[in-house]
Amino acid sequence: MTQVSRFKLKPEVEERIFDLLSDSLIRFKNKKELNDFLDDFLSPIEKTVLAKRLAIAVLIAKGNDYLDIGRILKVTPTTIAKMSLHMKYGNGAVKKVAERIVSSDNAKIILQDLAGIFDVPIKGQPLSEYSKKVAERDRKIYRLQKEI
Known part of the structure; x- marks a missing residue:
């Protein structure tokens, strides 16, 4: 468990350092910069805790039940409830x-489905090539639906 100092900060100091943190986080130009910062700034356990919390929120938003979330992420029902x-x-x-x-995951699935609607065999194209394309699209849709 992450250790927190037993010495309390004054509320105005705490507010200023949280402002500094949030201002720093929004200044990253790309994902790599942010990941490099997080690697230096947080311990592996702290990163895992934050990532699991976000994953729990996403799985709750997708309508998964506590048992599935706990099994997938190896977290307790108490953590999920919080x-x-x-x-x-x-x-x-x-x-x-x-x-x-x-919604971004759903958008990916919808786009893949739409691609299937307009995916018709080209005249002269071997049917096996078309079948491979359809099977690959179906696999993509399945993977997208199973992702977090």
């Missing part, structure tokens, strides 16, 4: 991010 409470009664930020991730 994230669920944050999503229901928090300021809405976690829920909004999780729903964006879910």
Whole structure:
């Protein structure tokens, strides 16, 4: 478990350092810069804790039950319940991010399905080539549906 100092900060100091943190996080130009920062800034355990919390939120937003979430992520029902409470009664930020991730996943699936509608065999194209294309698209859709 991550250690926190037993010495409390003054509220105004705490607010200023949180502002500094959030201002720093929004200044990254790309994913690599952010990942490099997180690698230096957080311990592996802290990164895992944050990633699992986000994954729990996404799985809740997708409608998964506690048993499945616990089995997939190796987390306790208490941890899942805490994230669920944050999503229901928090300021809405976690829920909004999780729903964006879910809707972006759904958009990928819809685009793959649409590609299938317009995917017709080309005259002179071997049928086996067309079948391979359809099978690959179906596998992509299946993988997208199974992803977090």
